[in-house]
Amino acid sequence: MTVQRVSRSSRSTAFKEVRSRLRSRGLRWTPQRRALIDVLSATDGHVTGAELVELCRDRDPETTPSTVYRTLEVLEEIGLVKHSHGRDGRQEFHIAPASEHGHAICENCGEVRELSEGDVAGLVGSLGKRGFAVDLSHLTVGGLCPRCGNSGVPLA
Template structure:
């Protein structure tokens, strides 16, 4: 996750402040890795019991607008949020065990190049590929 000063600068540029709630939610997303809004809420409520679900949802929307978090659809339920810190990645989700594997965007370079040749620019941060991991298929990774 970007340093707190970066959080403040990104928020301030859009007319927002780094409130204690926003800081807790950013910290929860960073700590959890990939988390639904309900998982973020549960994590934050371990520290502050007065925060509610609507605050978490609104804050995640603002933080995504500012580029501090992103969401992907890892299931057919709620979106899953993750930090923008580090590498741009896409997700592999195992239908057997439910593991989520983050894959660096460079591994999709041939696919992205093929799409670009068709005049399409891919947004890999939202890409999720469902299948079965080596462990669930009975092979060693």
């Protein structure tokens, strides 16, 4: 199993264009939207919309959930943000992932590991043969991590 890390440099390159791309979608570059992007950049991904609303409110108590969700939607449309689903099905947001990835979540401790395309090549390949294109970011697998499951096999 491979852990994918998103490099800081690819993130900052991606975010450089945010302002003009928001404008081209008819959205103003407001301090609240700017705060959301700052907040997102400071996380390691895997943050829920509700958590983002809270983090934004720490900076600007006037921030409304609708501003946060609408901005997330647009950022996702322009490819700077991807969402996946946590154990309880809630959306979790990633900043401009360098590569698509799925998630393996420990049902005991809640630890999240990222799955690369290689990890799930069999599934992606066999579904692909049947004409089904897998959206890797929507693949979430439950199970037990090595610490909780005493399999003795460390996940890379």
